[in-house]
Amino acid sequence: MTQYKVPVIPGDGVGPEIIAEGRKVIDAAGEKHGFDVDWIEFPNGADHYLETGELLSEDTLKELSNYKSIYLGSIGDPRVAPGVLEKGILLKARFYFDQYINLRPVKLLDGVWTPLKNKNPKDIDFTVVRENTEDFYIGIGGRAKKGISEEELEVTRSMYSTKFGLDIETDSEEIAYQIGMISKEGTRRVIKYAFDLAMKRNKDKHVASVDKANVLSDIYGFWREQFNDISENYPEIDTDFNYVDAITMWFAKNPEWYDVVVTPNMFGDIITDLGAMIQGGLGLAPGGNINPEGTSMFEPIHGSAPKYKGQDKVNPIATIWAGSMLVDQLGETEASNDILSAIEKSIAENKIKTYDMGGSSKTSEVGDNIARIIREDL
Amino acid sequence: MTQYKVPVIPGDGVGPEIIAEGRKVIDAAGEKHGFDVDWIEFPNGADHYLETGELLSEDTLKELSNYKSIYLGSIGDPRVAPGVLEKGILLKARFYFDQYINLRPVKLLDGVWTPLKNKNPKDIDFTVVRENTEDFYIGIGGRAKKGISEEELEVTRSMYSTKFGLDIETDSEEIAYQIGMISKEGTRRVIKYAFDLAMKRNKDKHVASVDKANVLSDIYGFWREQFNDISENYPEIDTDFNYVDAITMWFAKNPEWYDVVVTPNMFGDIITDLGAMIQGGLGLAPGGNINPEGTSMFEPIHGSAPKYKGQDKVNPIATIWAGSMLVDQLGETEASNDILSAIEKSIAENKIKTYDMGGSSKTSEVGDNIARIIREDL
Ligand SMILES: CC(C)[C@H](C(=O)O)[C@@H](O)C(=O)O
Ligand SMILES: CC(C)[C@H](C(=O)O)[C@@H](O)C(=O)O
Numbered sequence: 001m002t003q004y005k006v007p008v009i010p011g012d013g014v015g016p017e018i019i020a021e022g023r024k025v026i027d028a029a030g031e032k033h034g035f036d037v038d039w040i041e042f043p044n045g046a047d048h049y050l051e052t053g054e055l056l057s058e059d060t061l062k063e064l065s066n067y068k069s070i071y072l073g074s075i076g077d078p079r080v081a082p083g084v085l086e087k088g089i090l091l092k093a094r095f096y097f098d099q100y101i102n103l104r105p106v107k108l109l110d111g112v113w114t115p116l117k118n119k120n121p122k123d124i125d126f127t128v129v130r131e132n133t134e135d136f137y138i139g140i141g142g143r144a145k146k147g148i149s150e151e152e153l154e155v156t157r158s159m160y161s162t163k164f165g166l167d168i169e170t171d172s173e174e175i176a177y178q179i180g181m182i183s184k185e186g187t188r189r190v191i192k193y194a195f196d197l198a199m200k201r202n203k204d205k206h207v208a209s210v211d212k213a214n215v216l217s218d219i220y221g222f223w224r225e226q227f228n229d230i231s232e233n234y235p236e237i238d239t240d241f242n243y244v245d246a247i248t249m250w251f252a253k254n255p256e257w258y259d260v261v262v263t264p265n266m267f268g269d270i271i272t273d274l275g276a277m278i279q280g281g282l283g284l285a286p287g288g289n290i291n292p293e294g295t296s297m298f299e300p301i302h303g304s305a306p307k308y309k310g311q312d313k314v315n316p317i318a319t320i321w322a323g324s325m326l327v328d329q330l331g332e333t334e335a336s337n338d339i340l341s342a343i344e345k346s347i348a349e350n351k352i353k354t355y356d357m358g359g360s361s362k363t364s365e366v367g368d369n370i371a372r373i374i375r376e377d378l
Numbered sequence: 379m380t381q382y383k384v385p386v387i388p389g390d391g392v393g394p395e396i397i398a399e400g401r402k403v404i405d406a407a408g409e410k411h412g413f414d415v416d417w418i419e420f421p422n423g424a425d426h427y428l429e430t431g432e433l434l435s436e437d438t439l440k441e442l443s444n445y446k447s448i449y450l451g452s453i454g455d456p457r458v459a460p461g462v463l464e465k466g467i468l469l470k471a472r473f474y475f476d477q478y479i480n481l482r483p484v485k486l487l488d489g490v491w492t493p494l495k496n497k498n499p500k501d502i503d504f505t506v507v508r509e510n511t512e513d514f515y516i517g518i519g520g521r522a523k524k525g526i527s528e529e530e531l532e533v534t535r536s537m538y539s540t541k542f543g544l545d546i547e548t549d550s551e552e553i554a555y556q557i558g559m560i561s562k563e564g565t566r567r568v569i570k571y572a573f574d575l576a577m578k579r580n581k582d583k584h585v586a587s588v589d590k591a592n593v594l595s596d597i598y599g600f601w602r603e604q605f606n607d608i609s610e611n612y613p614e615i616d617t618d619f620n621y622v623d624a625i626t627m628w629f630a631k632n633p634e635w636y637d638v639v640v641t642p643n644m645f646g647d648i649i650t651d652l653g654a655m656i657q658g659g660l661g662l663a664p665g666g667n668i669n670p671e672g673t674s675m676f677e678p679i680h681g682s683a684p685k686y687k688g689q690d691k692v693n694p695i696a697t698i699w700a701g702s703m704l705v706d707q708l709g710e711t712e713a714s715n716d717i718l719s720a721i722e723k724s725i726a727e728n729k730i731k732t733y734d735m736g737g738s739s740k741t742s743e744v745g746d747n748i749a750r751i752i753r754e755d756l
Contacts, residue, residue, distance in 0.1 A: 178557070
């Protein structure tokens with residue numbers, strides 16, 4: 001029996017509930033395919049942060065770096081200011097482990113409702129390869145020309161109004177700025193990954209690149225040059241360029257055009273949420289943060305949904321699907337395929353489904369059913 | 379008879395064809411409502427640029443600044459590198475005239491097909507107020523750490539491969555970067571405009587703000603602060619924050635949630651293309667670049683569609699609708715309403731429609747029909 005050690009960070013909100021189902025399903029797949037997972041729990045998240053001040057410490061990161069794959073629930077809590085947990089835990093791990101690929105399959109499973117008219121599972125089946133360590137996610141920015149005091153302002157205001165009859169509206173010319181950066185190597189490695197993936201997928205051998213090179217020309221002109229250069233090594237692959245604004249239209253109107261989509265980090269964030277929606281909603285959208293030579297991390301792409309916490313109500317399928325990607329990363333391809341088949345079969349049965357899919361089943365019932373299918377029904 | 383002088387820039391590709399229809403319809407509305415437009419043609423666009431090297435010169439800009447509203451067709455040509463015409467003409471005008479509001483109604487007209495299931499005109503009816511002069515559109519960026527020569531690289535490569543058995547993949551650590559900036563005043567004025575608009579609209583008195591303050595915290599944290607501050611002056615108005623990734627989902631699933639949406643420039647670019655698609659496609663989406671105290675500019679939000687140039691084939695409705703916004707800006711409210719009513723009536727008749735709406739009418743037939751309705755049928 002192969003033995004794997006997998007760190008698991010259930011996180012905040014519904015995180016623990018959905019991760020429990022993911023583990024249950026992976027354990028069932030392990031029983032069937034001859035491996036056993038030793039789950040190593042990490043407490044990181046809002047509670048832990050509020051108690052100890054730790055987000056994700058150097059020590060924790062070093063310990064996590066001993067493993068090939070981390071299983072992550074969800075991060076985010078209303079008691080903590082926006083950005084703190086996301087940056088301190090989720091983005092921290094993506095950057096620290098140099099998980100330069102954020103892999104997000106957009107696949108409408110049979111029997112799932114999509115908001116788009118006339119689209120079937122064969123029309124919505126592509127993969128977004130999102131760059132995951134650069135671009136506007138590097139966190140560099142600041143403010144300048146901070147305002148003058150209220151007293152000074154009063155003086156200025158009355159002077160302007162007496163002298164020129166003008167109302168001075170705001171107190172300063174304060175500005176805020178943000179810097180994005182992409183590197184040649186950082187861009188090339190993710191684009192190469194996308195081309196290699198298109199070679200392996202059985203679809204159109206097509207890679208679409210996303211940018212806004214007509215306006216953010218410095219950063220995305222550079223992206224486009226790297227894309228062009230790499231595409232020359234893949235003569236079998238068709239390519240095209242999509243402005244980020246335009247691709248949101250085509251995702252809504254012609255998702256069948258896409259096979260592999262490669263995108264800079266921020267645009268990838270945006271278009272994969274739209275992708276999640278057309279595949280049936282966030283309850284069904286998994287993501288992998290991958291470093292092929294290092295430590296990867298798998299998660300549902302949704303947030304922690306604090307208002308549903310503890311209700312055994314939300315859909316665990318995104319997390320279970322992320323679990324399928326995780327065991328694939330471990331090398332357990334058959335178990336990975338089984339998990340995805342079991343998800344599809346469970347949906348097709350159309351009996352056990354959570355509220356977002358029009359049912360009233362519990363989180364745990366969905367996990368139980370998928371685990372049962374793996375054990376008895378594949 | 380009131381006399382208006384309106385500069386018109388037909389531009390590239392299908393620009394001249396659609397602008398001809400827009401002028402035709404405005405002229406018909408003028409006849410009916412007692413005004414006459416003196417159209418002042420400007421040749422700016424690709425041909426003019428290739429012949430003379432002029433994009434939009436200081437002299438031309440000065441001349442244009444004598445007028446209240448410019449009517450713009452579309453800009454863009456395959457003979458010119460991406461970004462040159464867009465930046466040199468379209469963005470140039472937006473910045474030069476300080477057209478700080480990009481107003482984009484997202485409204486599904488009766489009888490128009492939307493890619494979304496179960497959505498009717500009453501569900502898709504909101505306005506996006508996009509900031510139009512700041513953010514990542516300021517055009518500041520560059521590259522650093524340019525690569526070493528091919529010869530030097532060969533030496534380095536063979537050294538690494540002999541000494542460490544490593545393959546050096548790329549020739550340098552070159553990077554590209556881009557800077558975005560928003561100002562306090564620039565942010566406040568557009569947010570105020572959005573709140574004032576929500577006060578005037580007969581809907582939910584709701585303003586949704588778009589940002590990504592959890593990751594691009596410097597720039598969009600600042601945006602959020604200004605939004606919060608201004609919202610205090612409008613106690614009648616409900617507000618909420620939408621991360622840009624999430625709002626693409628809700629546009630596809632619950633567009634009925636929105637009334638007025640206010641957004642920084644780049645996110646506005648992205649979400650209004652999605653908005654255009656859910657209202658029936660780019661053939662139906664108008665935009666106004668507005669400086670309430672200066673020179674504004676009205677345009678369809680689509681591009682120049684070079685492959686359809688000269689075929690009398692594309693949909694002129696976006697341009698005609700932009701014309702309705704233009705005459706409203708001139709103060710001709712009734713004429714503006716008539717133009718929009720005539721568009722709606724023409725679509726409802728379901729006879730004269732271009733290929734994108736499932737018909738085979740010509741561009742000019744659509745303009746003729748809408749002008750006829752204004753003259754005879756309202
Ligand atoms: C939570 C947030 C920091 C994150 C991101 O922006 O990458 C999320 O939206 C995602 O897509 O995984
Ligand atoms: C053509 C381009 C520069 C422009 C923009 O990005 O603003 C367009 O996409 C738009 O939305 O008007």
